[in-house]
Amino acid sequence: MASRKTRLRTRILAAGLALSCAGCIVLTSQDRRVPADTSGDSGTSSTTTSTDARDLDGDGFDEAHDCDDTDPDIHPDADEWCNDGVDSDCSGDEDDDAVDATAWYPDEDEDTWGSDSATATYACSEPAGWVQTHEDCDDNDSSIHPEQPDACDDVDNDCDNATDEDADFETLYADEDGDGYGDEDVTMASCAGSEDGWSFASGDCDDEDEDRSPAEPEVCDKADQDCDGDADEGVLSTYYLDEDGDGYGTSSTTTEGCSLPTGYAEASGDCNDDNECVRPGVIEYCSNGVDDNCNGATDGFPCCSGGDGCICGYTATAW
Numbered sequence: 001m002a003s004r005k006t007r008l009r010t011r012i013l014a015a016g017l018a019l020s021c022a023g024c025i026v027l028t029s030q031d032r033r034v035p036a037d038t039s040g041d042s043g044t045s046s047t048t049t050s051t052d053a054r055d056l057d058g059d060g061f062d063e064a065h066d067c068d069d070t071d072p073d074i075h076p077d078a079d080e081w082c083n084d085g086v087d088s089d090c091s092g093d094e095d096d097d098a099v100d101a102t103a104w105y106p107d108e109d110e111d112t113w114g115s116d117s118a119t120a121t122y123a124c125s126e127p128a129g130w131v132q133t134h135e136d137c138d139d140n141d142s143s144i145h146p147e148q149p150d151a152c153d154d155v156d157n158d159c160d161n162a163t164d165e166d167a168d169f170e171t172l173y174a175d176e177d178g179d180g181y182g183d184e185d186v187t188m189a190s191c192a193g194s195e196d197g198w199s200f201a202s203g204d205c206d207d208e209d210e211d212r213s214p215a216e217p218e219v220c221d222k223a224d225q226d227c228d229g230d231a232d233e234g235v236l237s238t239y240y241l242d243e244d245g246d247g248y249g250t251s252s253t254t255t256e257g258c259s260l261p262t263g264y265a266e267a268s269g270d271c272n273d274d275n276e277c278v279r280p281g282v283i284e285y286c287s288n289g290v291d292d293n294c295n296g297a298t299d300g301f302p303c304c305s306g307g308d309g310c311i312c313g314y315t316a317t318a319w
Contacts, residue, residue: 082124104130152191220258239264
């Protein structure tokens with residue numbers, strides 16, 4: 001057994017070695033050269049040396065796994081950044097899985113708008129056939145994308161989940177009688193132009209009668225043919241009261257209508273509507289003091305003085 005003095009000397013020596021090697025790489029028992037196993041038939045012997053891997057930049061990865069053990073920002077767990085010329089994560093490729101990579105979407109129809117249903121791929125530069133926008137609701141049709149004007153085709157051309165909302169719409173009116181004018185109370189909006197059973201023109205006051213519309217001429221039948229709200233305007237005839245029934249009425253009493261009413265005449269000018277022998281066109285009697293023919297002159301020439309030639313009803317031309 002070593003003496004107490006020998007043990008004390010050993011401790012002092014060990015302490016001195018520890019102080020003198022501060023900052024040195026201390027070799028463990030595994031760092032020592034150890035005899036190789038000489039058993040076997042080879043009859044030779046060898047020695048090996050083993051050294052722990054080092055982490056020179058202190059980033060947590062030793063030089064065996066760190067592709068640049070002099071830069072603590074480069075190691076397998078580092079963030080990769082686009083276009084910095086450095087393989088920060090030691091993957092063997094620059095810019096792969098970069099944290100600032102751009103999302104790209106496939107543009108199959110080449111309208112510069114990517115599919116709204118596709119999964120994005122991330123890359124630092126634009127892949128061929130991919131774009132950054134991704135609101136194309138039909139990536140197989142280049143005429144459909146968010147910047148496309150909406151057309152009248154029942155298709156969502158601008159990808160806003162609505163159809164034809166920005167197209168030019170016009171009001172159509174139901175035209176059941178096919179006269180070219182529709183009922184203003186029955187309408188629909190259309191951007192497709194005229195449609196069967198509908199008209200761009202309204203104003204039909206009877207959409208079951210093709211002879212009644214704003215284009216029809218008014219006829220005297222107590223109906224409003226031209227749909228202006230009045231019946232028979234401009235086509236009524238004026239009739240004159242004819243109390244003596246001689247075919248001439250007095251202009252002081254008139255009526256309008258489509259046909260001759262009883263007790264009226266189509267002609268006026270009777271200066272005595274109580275005497276059927278006094279009216280325009282008869283022969284003037286001489287010296288009777290009456291304006292028989294209602295020409296404004298009493299006993300004017302020609303006239304008759306009596307006899308059969310002066311029978312009431314004869315006209316001056318008969319003379």
